[in-house]
Amino acid sequence: MQIVSTIKEVREIVKEWKKQDLSVGYVPTMGYLHEGHASLIKAARKGNEKVVVSIFVNPMQFGPTEDLASYPRDLEKDARLCEAEGVDLIFHPEPEEMYDESFCSFTDINGLSNALCGLSRPIHFRGVCTVLNKFFNIIQPDRAYFGQKDAQQAAIVKQFVKDLNIPVEIIRCPIIREEDGLAKSSRNTYLSQEERQAALCLSKAIFLGQDMVKNGETDAKKVTEAMIGRIKEEPMADIEYVKAVNGLTMQDVSVIKAPTLVAMAVRIGSTRLIDNFVVE
Numbered sequence: 295m296q297i298v299s300t301i302k303e304v305r306e307i308v309k310e311w312k313k314q315d316l317s318v319g320y321v322p323t324m325g326y327l328h329e330g331h332a333s334l335i336k337a338a339r340k341g342n343e344k345v346v347v348s349i350f351v352n353p354m355q356f357g358p359t360e361d362l363a364s365y366p367r368d369l370e371k372d373a374r375l376c377e378a379e380g381v382d383l384i385f386h387p388e389p390e391e392m393y394d395e396s397f398c399s400f401t402d403i404n405g406l407s408n409a410l411c412g413l414s415r416p417i418h419f420r421g422v423c424t425v426l427n428k429f430f431n432i433i434q435p436d437r438a439y440f441g442q443k444d445a446q447q448a449a450i451v452k453q454f455v456k457d458l459n460i461p462v463e464i465i466r467c468p469i470i471r472e473e474d475g476l477a478k479s480s481r482n483t484y485l486s487q488e489e490r491q492a493a494l495c496l497s498k499a500i501f502l503g504q505d506m507v508k509n510g511e512t513d514a515k516k517v518t519e520a521m522i523g524r525i526k527e528e529p530m531a532d533i534e535y536v537k538a539v540n541g542l543t544m545q546d547v548s549v550i551k552a553p554t555l556v557a558m559a560v561r562i563g564s565t566r567l568i569d570n571f572v573v574e
């Protein structure tokens with residue numbers, strides 16, 4: 295496994311692979327890797343001859359009051375996980391490598407980003423799409439792998455590669471959870487022991503909503519209100535949103551039917567956590 299930090303090195307390595315007609319799978323991450331990331335890498339490993347993982351805490355997708363400086367980082371541990379999963383190349387650029395002083399071009403997406411997380415994080419998806427557009431151009435992967443954990447992000451990426459005719463197939467992978475249900479996240483490390491326990495209100499609400507839908511409930515209001523009720527049983531939880539939307543357009547729906555996405559963002563102390571389920 296190689297670890298490189300410059301665009302030039304990535305281009306040279308990928309050029310050699312392409313000469314040999316090898317397919318390239320790509321997993322974008324911000325590092326501090328866990329089994330959620332590993333599941334994407336496994337899928338990429340299965341579907342491609344070469345696998346690239348980027349590890350980059352992208353400053354452009356963090357708002358001024360967000361956790362850019364404190365975001366957890368551990369390249370050595372990440373490299374061990376990648377090595378064990380059979381990754382061929384880690385691209386770990388510094389911010390200056392990705393954005394030089396003259397940088398002024400952005401990839402923006404309307405509509406899908408003006409809902410759910412986009413409302414409280416207005417510049418987030420512009421930052422995500424811009425950096426991914428750059429990574430897609432640098433790595434030129436055949437396939438890129440995204441977690442359903444960030445459902446809105448996956449939907450936005452699918453839309454922008456279609457709109458901009460970027461020749462990459464976007465593949466979504468299911469949410470990986472801790473044994474007790476909490477969705478795995480690099481941000482879970484912010485939680486104190488007490489908060490970690492409180493954070494279970496998210497997955498409990500998700501499972502409740504899922505059960506209601508499985509048992510035939512299609513009224514979005516009834517489902518989201520029951521989920522909100524469950525979260526409110528936890529005094530440490532502060533709800534940002536619990537919504538049922540169309541999984542493609544992110545517009546609110548009143549009737550739950552495929553492809554409805556039921557998504558939430560909840561603060562536990564100062565940690566913002568997200569979770570969701572999809573009706574298929």
Ligand code: AMP
Nearest residue numbers: 323324325330440441443444469470478
């Ligand atoms: P991040 O490093 O948080 O930017 O995440 C990188 C990728 O890993 C994104 O596509 C996430 O959706 C995905 N991911 C993060 N957590 C999980 C999880 N618990 N299950 C599945 N995918 C995940």
